[in-house]
């Protein structure tokens with residue numbers, strides 16, 4: 001891992017030169033964000049997801065990339081690298097996707113603001129009280 005420079009313009013983080021990342025390959029940047037990110041190249045474009053399966057905290061970068069689908073190595077949940085959505089169980093939710101830009105041989109990522117994905121109390125009173 002090299003070339004990581006946090007605090008670039010527009011809150012972007014420099015990933016360095018990824019022109020050597022071939023189609024169908026991915027690279028982990030474990031020091032970016034809370035769980036690291038995995039950057040994938042598909043059909044010439046770069047995509048980045050949080051490198052942590054939403055099912056049971058496993059690095060997706062250790063999984064398999066086929067087309068736009070990144071499959072978790074542990075139980076096989078698949079995520080679309082374009083937007084982080086999942087294709088179904090065992091994952092119950094997607095993972096964060098991050099905007100990646102590549103210009104003049106330098107790739108930069110802007111981390112998405114984490115969405116609230118837990119089941120905390122709902123302020124609108126729509127929960128059914130069971131006790």
Ligand code: FES
Nearest residue numbers: 053055056072075
């Ligand atoms: S940890 Fe990824 S599918 Fe279970």
